[in-house]
Amino acid sequence: MSLSIDVSRCQGHGRCSLISPKLFDVTDDGLGQVLVPEPEPADTADVARAIANCPESAISFSA
Amino acid sequence: MTTINDPAALQVEDLAPHFDLFDPVHSERLWEVLAYARKACPVLKTDADEGYYIVTRYDHLRAVLEDAETYSSEQAGLRGVPIPMPPLTEDPPRHIEYRRALNKYLSRSFLGRYTGDVHETARELLDDLVPRGGFDFMTDYAVPFTSRNLARVVLDDSNAERIQRAIAIATRISSEGDPQAFFDMAALAEEFLRDRAASGSQRDDVLSAIVNGTVQGRPLTLEEQVGATMIMFTGGLDTTKAALGNIARHLAEDPGLEQRLRDPEWVKGDLDEFLRYESPITFMARTVTRDTELGGCPLKPGDRVAVHYASANRDDSRFGQADRLDFDRERNPHAAFGLGPHRCIGMHFARLQIEIAFNELLSRVTNLRIPAGAHVETAVGIVLSPEHLPVTFDVREP
Numbered sequence: 510m511s512l513s514i515d516v517s518r519c520q521g522h523g524r525c526s527l528i529s530p531k532l533f534d535v536t537d538d539g540l541g542q543v544l545v546p547e548p549e550p551a552d553t554a555d556v557a558r559a560i561a562n563c564p565e566s567a568i569s570f571s572a
Numbered sequence: 573m574t575t576i577n578d579p580a581a582l583q584v585e586d587l588a589p590h591f592d593l594f595d596p597v598h599s600e601r602l603w604e605v606l607a608y609a610r611k612a613c614p615v616l617k618t619d620a621d622e623g624y625y626i627v628t629r630y631d632h633l634r635a636v637l638e639d640a641e642t643y644s645s646e647q648a649g650l651r652g653v654p655i656p657m658p659p660l661t662e663d664p665p666r667h668i669e670y671r672r673a674l675n676k677y678l679s680r681s682f683l684g685r686y687t688g689d690v691h692e693t694a695r696e697l698l699d700d701l702v703p704r705g706g707f708d709f710m711t712d713y714a715v716p717f718t719s720r721n722l723a724r725v726v727l728d729d730s731n732a733e734r735i736q737r738a739i740a741i742a743t744r745i746s747s748e749g750d751p752q753a754f755f756d757m758a759a760l761a762e763e764f765l766r767d768r769a770a771s772g773s774q775r776d777d778v779l780s781a782i783v784n785g786t787v788q789g790r791p792l793t794l795e796e797q798v799g800a801t802m803i804m805f806t807g808g809l810d811t812t813k814a815a816l817g818n819i820a821r822h823l824a825e826d827p828g829l830e831q832r833l834r835d836p837e838w839v840k841g842d843l844d845e846f847l848r849y850e851s852p853i854t855f856m857a858r859t860v861t862r863d864t865e866l867g868g869c870p871l872k873p874g875d876r877v878a879v880h881y882a883s884a885n886r887d888d889s890r891f892g893q894a895d896r897l898d899f900d901r902e903r904n905p906h907a908a909f910g911l912g913p914h915r916c917i918g919m920h921f922a923r924l925q926i927e928i929a930f931n932e933l934l935s936r937v938t939n940l941r942i943p944a945g946a947h948v949e950t951a952v953g954i955v956l957s958p959e960h961l962p963v964t965f966d967v968r969e970p
Contacts, residue, residue: 520912521915524905528841535680536679537682538676561904561905565911565912
């Protein structure tokens with residue numbers, strides 16, 4: 510399973526990074542960045558919260 | 573435009589088609605009208621002003637804000653804009669060029685260099701306010717706090733006298749909504765820009781980015797530079813002030829909230845629930861550029877659309893029990909900072925200021941409350957905020 514951000518949808522709200530600075534960052538260009546493409550099982554809850562709270566529905570976690 | 577004699581007495585379905593987003597009496601029924609519209613007529617046509625459509629549901633709001641070709645930002649203010657203010661009033665293809673030039677200077681990492689200054693601003697204000705035993709949270713704290721911080725970050729000038737003038741004008745804009753103040757600010761912005769250009773300075777900040785910026789291969793005109801400076805400066809005034817005021821009011825009215833705001837993690841989740849529940853900017857505007865349809869409602873070129881962020885953030889189909897302030901909700905992808913390419917450029921700066929404003933305040937006081945008999949006046953129109961918020965408190969032991 511791989512975590513990714515659709516850059517055509519991302520607007521740099523940064524909610525993902527606030528939820529988990531370990532998994533996500535926001536670059537100076539104002540775009541979200543996945544720091545850990547293959548998160549650990551312990552990160553599952555944060556992955557779900559990041560996806561649920563992205564205003565642009567830009568985050569996906571898929572095979 | 574139909575004049576209504578007694579808006580308070582009408583059935584909501586009879587008020588809605590004449591609803592005036594700027595009318596104080598209509599606004600007393602704002603949430604009721606929006607709730608009605610979301611269910612019965614989500615793209616609500618009103619004959620207020622020259623007539624416009626209020627977009628009340630989250631999914632429709634997103635459709636509008638993601639489609640800049642169909643919905644132009646040229647007149648991003650519902651009652652127009654005094655001057656063009658790029659990037660706010662820009663559409664593709666120019667819009668993205670402005671954002672690319674400016675995003676960096678309002679990124680969290682760039683703003684880190686101003687953290688000390690923002691703390692200092694709060695401390696200076698509180699040194700004066702706390703010994704008084706009570707103050708107006710809006711005019712005495714939120715307004716000067718945001719004005720000084722904005723002057724520091726956007727104008728970042730060593731000329732102290734000129735910075736003071738900027739702060740004074742910003743205060744007039746923010747507390748009085750004085751239209752003349754806006755033009756005084758534009759004149760001052762021109763002075764700042766000319767001075768920065770003449771100095772040949774290669775400083776790396778917002779003002780230099782505007783002075784040196786290019787769009788479609790050519791430098792910005794003076795008018796574009798002034799407009800960009802204006803929106804970067806004024807864009808953060810009423811907005812951040814409103815967020816501070818709305819949160820402070822809850823803090824003052826609900827003693828249980830103080831512990832929540834003392835947890836440093838509050839800005840990572842709770843803050844967003846405050847912003848969803850009471851969105852500081854309730855609406856902005858777009859102009860339809862071609863024949864289209866939204867939520868079953870046909871729209872034609874020239875139609876004016878009010879994108880209502882505050883309503884979208886109360887949309888039950890997006891946020892369960894949306895009319896409840898609920899810090900435990902799982903999903904909160906709110907639109908308080910907008911959606912799509914015009915997402916608030918100052919968002920990180922707003923969060924930083926909010927975090928520090930309450931961090932400093934709560935380090936000095938506890939048990940914030942509204943004095944018995946005091947009156948909280950609320951603003952009407954674009955900004956959702958108290959105008960005045962008298963507070964008292966207990967001083968914390970050092």
